[in-house]
Amino acid sequence: MDLALPQIKNLSIREQSLDTLREAILSGELKPGQALKETDLARHLGVSRAPIREALRILNSEGLVETIPYHGTTVRRLTKTDIEEIYSLRILLETYAMEQVIEKCQGADLQRLRDIVDRMVSAGDAGDLIAVNALDRDFHDALIEMSGHQLLHSMWLMVAMKVRQVMALVNRRNTDLTLIARKHLPLLDAMEAGDSAEAKMILGRHIATAGDLIAEDWVEP
Amino acid sequence: MDLALPQIKNLSIREQSLDTLREAILSGELKPGQALKETDLARHLGVSRAPIREALRILNSEGLVETIPYHGTTVRRLTKTDIEEIYSLRILLETYAMEQVIEKCQGADLQRLRDIVDRMVSAGDAGDLIAVNALDRDFHDALIEMSGHQLLHSMWLMVAMKVRQVMALVNRRNTDLTLIARKHLPLLDAMEAGDSAEAKMILGRHIATAGDLIAEDWVEP
DNA sequence: TTTTAACGCATTGTCTACAATCTACAAGCG
DNA sequence: CGCTTGTAGATTGTAGACAATGCGTTAAAA
Known part of the structure; x- marks a missing residue:
C-alpha cells in the first residue's frame, strides 16, 4: 500500500465556515465595522446557524x-x-524567536531561511510581487517555527493574522519590490555570524519601518 | 443619582458556562486530561448543549x-x-511591559504599584498566604495594564491564565511568605530610578526562578 | 412641543430532535 | 487462527423552532 492517495479531509461545517469567514476578514473582503448577521451568513453558506455561531x-x-x-x-x-x-x-515576538534560533542553530540549520530568502530575491528581480509577499510570510513564519516555541508560535499567529488584515486593507503602494527581498540578506548574515544584537536591531528596524509606513497615513472609516 | 448600586449583569448562559468552566480549569478542579462531555456538562449546569458547545x-x-x-x-x-x-x-511580555511603564511613568505614577507592594508586605508579615498571592497577581496585572498596550494585555491574559492553572496544580510547598513580598521592593526601586536594564534583570530572575521551581519537579500524569 | 409609554420588528440566545461519525467488539470468511 | 467486515453504543455535529432582548417608531399624555 504505497499508493500516495491524497488525504481526505472531512472538515466540519463549523471549521469550513470558520476558515471561510477568517479568510474573508484577513483578505479585506469583509471590512472592519461590517455587520455579520448569523442568519445571512448561514443562508449564504447554505448551513444552519449553529456552526456559524460557534465559528x-x-x-x-x-x-x-x-x-x-x-x-x-x-x-x-x-x-x-x-x-x-x-x-x-x-x-517583540519575532526578535525573541530569532534570538532563540541564533542560540540553537549555531550557523548550521539556517539553510531553510537562506533558501527562502534566495527565492524571495529571485521573485523580486522577476517583479513577482505576490510571490515576494508569500515568501516574506514564509520567512517570518519559518523564523518563529524554528524557535521551537509552540506557545510563542500560537501568539505570533494571532499577530500575524492582524498584520495580514492590515496589509490587505491599506492601499498598497509599496512598490519597492527587490528592495524588500534584499533587506533580508544582512539579517541572515548577522544570524549566521551569531551576532544576536545586530540581528535584533536589523529585524526590529525592518518591521518597525514597515509598520510606521502603514500607521503613518492610516485612516479610520 | 449617585447611588452606587452594584451593576446588574445579565450574562448569557454561554458566558456563565464559560466562566464556570474556565474557573474550574484554572483552579485545578478540572484536571488535565479529564474528558468534558457536552451532555454531562449541560446536565450538571442545567442548560442545553448549545451554549456549552460555544463555551x-x-x-x-x-x-x-x-x-x-x-x-x-x-x-x-x-x-x-x-x-x-x-x-x-x-x-518576555512582562519585561516589555515594564520597560514601557518606566518610559511613560517617569518616577510619578508608580504609586499604584507601590501601594500593592506595601499591602503585599503587610499580608506577608501577617502570614496571609492567600492575600499575598492575590496581591502578587494584582501587581503583575497592574504592571501590564499600566503599559497601556491592549494587545499585549490580551496576550498576557492567556499566559497568566495558564500560570494560574499551573500554580493550582502543583503541590504548593512554597512557604517563604514574606520573602516573596519583599522581593518586589528592589524591583520598584529600580523602576523609580528609571534603571530599565536593572529592573528587567530583577523581574526576569524573579519570574524565572518561580518557573524553574515549578518546572523542576513537574510530573505529568 | 416635549416627554413618556407602548408596540413591532429585527436579531441574537437557547432548546430539542435528528444526523454523522468514531471506537470497540463481535461475526463471518479465508 | 488471523484478518476483514459489519454492527451497536456513545458522543459530537447540525438543523430548525421557539424564547428573550434591544432598538426605533409611533402614539398618547402632560
Missing part, C-alpha cells in the same frame, strides 16, 4: 470580530493605536 | 482544552515543555 465565537476570541449581546457581531475596527500595537508586538 | 469552542481557542472531532473535548495536558514556554513568554 463567530472563535473569531471573537481571536480578536477579529466584536460581539455585542443581542445586538450583533461586526468585524473589529482597527485604530491607529491598534496598528502600532500589532507591529510593536510583532517586533 | 468549549472559546476555551479551545484559549488553549485550555483540546477537541478531537467526534471524539470529545479534554482539559489540555501540560508538559514540562509547556511550563517552560509559559514562563519564558511571561518574562
Whole structure:
C-alpha cells in the first residue's frame, strides 16, 4: 500500500465556515465595522446557524470580530493605536524567536531561511510581487517555527493574522519590490555570524519601518 | 443619582458556562486530561448543549482544552515543555511591559504599584498566604495594564491564565511568605530610578526562578 | 412641543430532535 | 487462527423552532 492517495479531509461545517469567514476578514473582503448577521451568513453558506455561531465565537476570541449581546457581531475596527500595537508586538515576538534560533542553530540549520530568502530575491528581480509577499510570510513564519516555541508560535499567529488584515486593507503602494527581498540578506548574515544584537536591531528596524509606513497615513472609516 | 448600586449583569448562559468552566480549569478542579462531555456538562449546569458547545469552542481557542472531532473535548495536558514556554513568554511580555511603564511613568505614577507592594508586605508579615498571592497577581496585572498596550494585555491574559492553572496544580510547598513580598521592593526601586536594564534583570530572575521551581519537579500524569 | 409609554420588528440566545461519525467488539470468511 | 467486515453504543455535529432582548417608531399624555 504505497499508493500516495491524497488525504481526505472531512472538515466540519463549523471549521469550513470558520476558515471561510477568517479568510474573508484577513483578505479585506469583509471590512472592519461590517455587520455579520448569523442568519445571512448561514443562508449564504447554505448551513444552519449553529456552526456559524460557534465559528463567530472563535473569531471573537481571536480578536477579529466584536460581539455585542443581542445586538450583533461586526468585524473589529482597527485604530491607529491598534496598528502600532500589532507591529510593536510583532517586533517583540519575532526578535525573541530569532534570538532563540541564533542560540540553537549555531550557523548550521539556517539553510531553510537562506533558501527562502534566495527565492524571495529571485521573485523580486522577476517583479513577482505576490510571490515576494508569500515568501516574506514564509520567512517570518519559518523564523518563529524554528524557535521551537509552540506557545510563542500560537501568539505570533494571532499577530500575524492582524498584520495580514492590515496589509490587505491599506492601499498598497509599496512598490519597492527587490528592495524588500534584499533587506533580508544582512539579517541572515548577522544570524549566521551569531551576532544576536545586530540581528535584533536589523529585524526590529525592518518591521518597525514597515509598520510606521502603514500607521503613518492610516485612516479610520 | 449617585447611588452606587452594584451593576446588574445579565450574562448569557454561554458566558456563565464559560466562566464556570474556565474557573474550574484554572483552579485545578478540572484536571488535565479529564474528558468534558457536552451532555454531562449541560446536565450538571442545567442548560442545553448549545451554549456549552460555544463555551468549549472559546476555551479551545484559549488553549485550555483540546477537541478531537467526534471524539470529545479534554482539559489540555501540560508538559514540562509547556511550563517552560509559559514562563519564558511571561518574562518576555512582562519585561516589555515594564520597560514601557518606566518610559511613560517617569518616577510619578508608580504609586499604584507601590501601594500593592506595601499591602503585599503587610499580608506577608501577617502570614496571609492567600492575600499575598492575590496581591502578587494584582501587581503583575497592574504592571501590564499600566503599559497601556491592549494587545499585549490580551496576550498576557492567556499566559497568566495558564500560570494560574499551573500554580493550582502543583503541590504548593512554597512557604517563604514574606520573602516573596519583599522581593518586589528592589524591583520598584529600580523602576523609580528609571534603571530599565536593572529592573528587567530583577523581574526576569524573579519570574524565572518561580518557573524553574515549578518546572523542576513537574510530573505529568 | 416635549416627554413618556407602548408596540413591532429585527436579531441574537437557547432548546430539542435528528444526523454523522468514531471506537470497540463481535461475526463471518479465508 | 488471523484478518476483514459489519454492527451497536456513545458522543459530537447540525438543523430548525421557539424564547428573550434591544432598538426605533409611533402614539398618547402632560
